[in-house]
Each structure stands twice: as structure tokens, then as C-alpha cells.
Amino acid sequence: MDLGAVYFFTDDGPNPIEFGQAAEGYGFESLFVPEHTHFPKSRDSAYPEAYGGGELPRFYLRTLDQTVTLSMIAATTDTIKLGTGVCLLAQHDPIAKAKEFATLDHLSGGRLIVGVGFGWNVEEAAANGLVWKNRFSTVRDKLKVMQALWTQEIASYDGVRASLAPSWAWPKTVQPNGPRTYLGGAGPTAMRCAAEWADAWYVVPPPDDPTLEKSIPRFRAMVDAAGRDPDTVGIAVASAPPDPALLDTYRELGVERAVLWIDPSDSPAQGMKNLESVGKVLSTLS
Structure with missing residues (x-):
């Protein structure tokens, strides 16, 4: 099982270049970066219980752009994968997003992992033009468009929410089948979608199943029901705690990657210390 890290980069936190270099130095196999475009002030969407619930943490309001941040990290590191x-x-x-990601994969030497998700903030999504009830099929079809552009000489896709007329586009991704695609989400619909059309299910463990010992068998049953080979559809854990016993359980259950949570901080020095604290114990988790 590979061990990565996830960090919310903000305009008042650690420098992403220094953070990425340090993460690579500590031996993290990958570094994942979340995204939010903005948060409308008149917000009704509750902060999900799976992420801690309660008040919205301030770092959500100050996130740096995902692709630009990953590009800066890619340019100043050598081996760490970029999620x-x-x-x-x-x-x-x-x-446009397919071009961004293909360029990042091309310039980084094939280090990109593309995690996608449906989101949880209805107001943010609406401001970006999304009809909320269509989010599942929209993500599916947009991902299929991107995969066509990454891998087909003359790319095309005919979908319900997004389509692509036969088109030329380069660069193609260094990874011949495109970057590995993760679909995030812990609910039953997200689980089913991942089982049907993602390369892996990317799950924040729900509060009632922190070990995933209940959830993973359900997911594998869905993969089987979808007619896919369970050996080809992976499972990755998002925002995992650096708990050796828990990580051993994930490994025994066949999880391919655990992405360890690094506490965000509005102090650059503290953010780096938080990375160091998890980095120091990384060798015991390998």
C-alpha cells in the first residue's frame, strides 16, 4: 500500500514548493491537493460530518488554485506523484480541464493521479452553473470527455451531460491509458458510480466505519455487479490518520493507497511542522 499526503494549500499557509519538496524528502509517495473555487456567503450546505461537521474551517475559504499549485510542485520535485x-x-x-491535466502529466513525466468528486456545497456548484441533481452524470460524462482527449488520436464522446465531436488535441498524457482516475465520496451513489466507471474508489472513511471493514465488501460486490474485474478496480483512502493499526487494516483489506491527513495551518512554520510530525513516523507506516 502506497502512502501519500493531502494538504489544503492557502494564501497564508506554507509555500507549496517548500512543502512538496519536504514531502518528497520524507518519503511520501504522493501529494494530493483539494480544490474549491469559492464559498457563497449565504451558505445553507452543512459542512459534512465525514469531514468533522460543525463550523466550516477557514482554510476552505483561502485555497489556492489546484492545477497551478500542483504545477509549481511538479516543477520543483522529481518523483512524488501529484494528485x-x-x-x-x-x-x-x-x-479545458483535459488540456490542463494532460499538460501537467506531460511536463511532470507521467506523475498525475486525477481524483474527481461530486462536491458537497450546493451554492458553490450552482454559482458555477451546475444543476445539482445532475451532478453524478455530469461528472461521469465530463470525465469520459477528458479520457477521450487524453488517449484517442481523434477524440470523441457522446454523452448525456457532455459530448465531444471528433477532435484533435495534444499533448496526450504520458501515461498511455491516461492518469489513474479516483472517484471520491462515501455515500451509496458515489460508491456505485466508482464501481461502474472509475479506476478506484477514493473514500474518506465514514464515522460509523472508520476501518472500512463494512464498506469495502459492499463496494467490491458493486464492482462485481457492474460486470467489472474486481482486481482492476482499486480502493484508496482519503484523509487517513497516521495510525499504524488502522493503516495495517487498510493494507490487509487491499487498499492501494492511503493519503494521510496533514493538519492545515495559517502559520507557514506550523504547517511545515505538521508535515514533519507525520513524516517522522512515515517509516513505521511503510
Whole structure:
């Protein structure tokens, strides 16, 4: 099981270049960067219980752009893989986003992992033009458009929410089948969607199943019901705690990657210390 890290980069926190270099030095296999475009002030969407619930943490309001941040990290590191954890794809144009990600994969030497998700903030999504009830099929079809552009000489896709007429586009991704795609979400619909059309399910463990010992068998049953080979559809854990016993359980359950949570801080020095604290114990988790 690979061990990565996830961090909310903000305009008042650690420098992403220094953070990425340090993460690579500590031996993290990957670094995932979340995204939010903005948060409307008149917000009714509750902060999800799976993420802690209660008041919205201030770092959500100050996140740096995901692709630009990953590009800066890519340019100043050598081996660490670069994850979108997650890209709120329904809020983006898939042709433009495919070009961004293909360029990042090309320039980084094939280090990109593309995590996508449906989002949880209805107001943010609406401001970006998304019809909330259509978010599941929108993400599916936009991802299919991106995959066509990454891998097909003459790319095309005919979908319900997004389509692509036969088109030329380069660069293609260094990874011949495109970057590995993770679909985030812990609910039953997200689980089913991941089982049907993602490369892996990217799950924040729900409060009632922190070990995923209940959830993973349900997911694998969905993969089987979808007619896919369970050996080809992976599971990755998002925002995992650096708990050796828990991580051993994930490993035994066949999780391919655990992405460890690094506490965000509005103090650059403290953010780096938080990375160091998890980095120091990384060797015991390998």
C-alpha cells in the first residue's frame, strides 16, 4: 500500500514548493491537493460530518488554485506523484480541464493521479452553473470527455451531460491509458458510480466505519455487479490518520493507497511542522 499526503494549500499557509519538496524528502509517495473555487456567503450546505461537521474551517475559504499549485510542485520535485484530491469536475469545462491535466502529466513525466468528486456545497456548484441533481452524470460524462482527449488520436464522446465531436488535441498524457482516475465520496451513489466507471474508489472513511471493514465488501460486490474485474478496480483512502493499526487494516483489506491527513495551518512554520510530525513516523507506516 502506497502512502501519500493531502494538504489544503492557502494564501497564508506554507509555500507549496517548500512543502512538496519536504514531502518528497520524507518519503511520501504522493501529494494530493483539494480544490474549491469559492464559498457563497449565504451558505445553507452543512459542512459534512465525514469531514468533522460543525463550523466550516477557514482554510476552505483561502485555497489556492489546484492545477497551478500542483504545477509549481511538479516543477520543483522529481518523483512524488501529484494528485487532485479532488477536482470538482462538474464545475469545469472538460475540454479545458483535459488540456490542463494532460499538460501537467506531460511536463511532470507521467506523475498525475486525477481524483474527481461530486462536491458537497450546493451554492458553490450552482454559482458555477451546475444543476445539482445532475451532478453524478455530469461528472461521469465530463470525465469520459477528458479520457477521450487524453488517449484517442481523434477524440470523441457522446454523452448525456457532455459530448465531444471528433477532435484533435495534444499533448496526450504520458501515461498511455491516461492518469489513474479516483472517484471520491462515501455515500451509496458515489460508491456505485466508482464501481461502474472509475479506476478506484477514493473514500474518506465514514464515522460509523472508520476501518472500512463494512464498506469495502459492499463496494467490491458493486464492482462485481457492474460486470467489472474486481482486481482492476482499486480502493484508496482519503484523509487517513497516521495510525499504524488502522493503516495495517487498510493494507490487509487491499487498499492501494492511503493519503494521510496533514493538519492545515495559517502559520507557514506550523504547517511545515505538521508535515514533519507525520513524516517522522512515515517509516513505521511503510
